[in-house]
Structures are given as C-alpha cells and as structure tokens.
Amino acid sequence: MSDVQSTPEAQQGATELTINDLNALKVIIDIASSRGAFKPNEMVAVGQTYTKLESFLGTVAKQAEAQKAAAPAGA
Secondary structure, eight states: OOOOOOOHHHHHHHHOOOHHHHHHHHHHHHHHHHTTOSOGGGHHHHHHHHHHHHHHHHHHHHHHHHHHHHSOTTO
16 A cells, blocks of 8 residues: 555545535436446435435525525625
C-alpha cells in the first residue's frame, strides 16, 4: 500500500455530498434497476432507499421553492 497524504481541503471536497449528487444517485438507481442490475432479493432494499431519496429530494425542492417565494422581490 502506498501512503498518500492529502490536505484537509482535499478531504473535505471528496466527502462533500450535494443535492445534485443525490439526484444523480436517484437516476443511477433508476437506470440500474431498469437494466436488471439488482437481484430480486435486493429489490426491496433498493426500492426503500430509492423512496427515501425521492422523498428527501422532494422536501428539499419544496423548501427551496418556499425560500424563493419568501425572498423579497428586490433582493
């Protein structure tokens, strides 16, 4: 094994997870399931995770819309 040292800034960038990343994961799950990438016994866990992710992203979208609506028109 090699000893690779990285700066704290690089480590933070590598661990940052954005809403766009979560949307990409949702799309990846959708594509993978439509292509039969998951075994039948795995589909329950995949489906539950997908549903949680979809619900979370929906909540975030609603919150963003509410913030836009609450923002002053001149700001």
